[in-house]
Amino acid sequence: MVKLRLKRCGRKQLYRIVAIDVRSRRDGRDLQKVGFYDPIKNQTYSNVPVILDFLEKGAQPTGTVYDILKKTEFFQEFRNSFGFESKNKIHE
Numbered sequence: 452m453v454k455l456r457l458k459r460c461g462r463k464q465l466y467r468i469v470a471i472d473v474r475s476r477r478d479g480r481d482l483q484k485v486g487f488y489d490p491i492k493n494q495t496y497s498n499v500p501v502i503l504d505f506l507e508k509g510a511q512p513t514g515t516v517y518d519i520l521k522k523t524e525f526f527q528e529f530r531n532s533f534g535f536e537s538k539n540k541i542h543e
Contacts, residue, residue, distance in 0.1 A: 452473045452509070453470055453472060453473070453482065453505060453508070454470070454472075454473055454510060454511050454512070454513055455468060455471075455485065455502065455505060455506075455510055455511070455513065455516045456468075456469065456471055456512075456513045456515075456516055457515055457516060458471070458478060458481060464490055464491055465487065465488075465489055466487065466488045466489075466490075467481075467484050467486070467488075468487060468488060468497060468502075468516055468519070469481035469482070469483065469484050470482045470501075470505050470510055483501065485502050486498055486502070488519055495522070497520065497523060499525065502520070502525070
């Protein structure tokens with residue numbers, strides 16, 4: 452099973468968002484780099500088409516990656532790309 456998780460890189464607190472096999476270590480070999488997260492500057496970069504592709508194939512984001520993607524309103528784009536309507540939308 453594939454997960455989207457954080458992989459630490461460098462001396463500073465910088466993390467890459469990677470697609471990685473569940474059995475691999477945190478800093479083990481990843482399948483593909485799909486973004487990065489800098490908690491100090493609160494910056495996030497994510498490669499949306501690649502993440503969507505992994506999610507379509509059944510990849511599961513970890514709790515932390517889910518929260519990061521939620522902050523960037525990624526799942527709003529995810530719903531829109533598959534034609535899901537928002538639950539908060541008022542129908543007239």
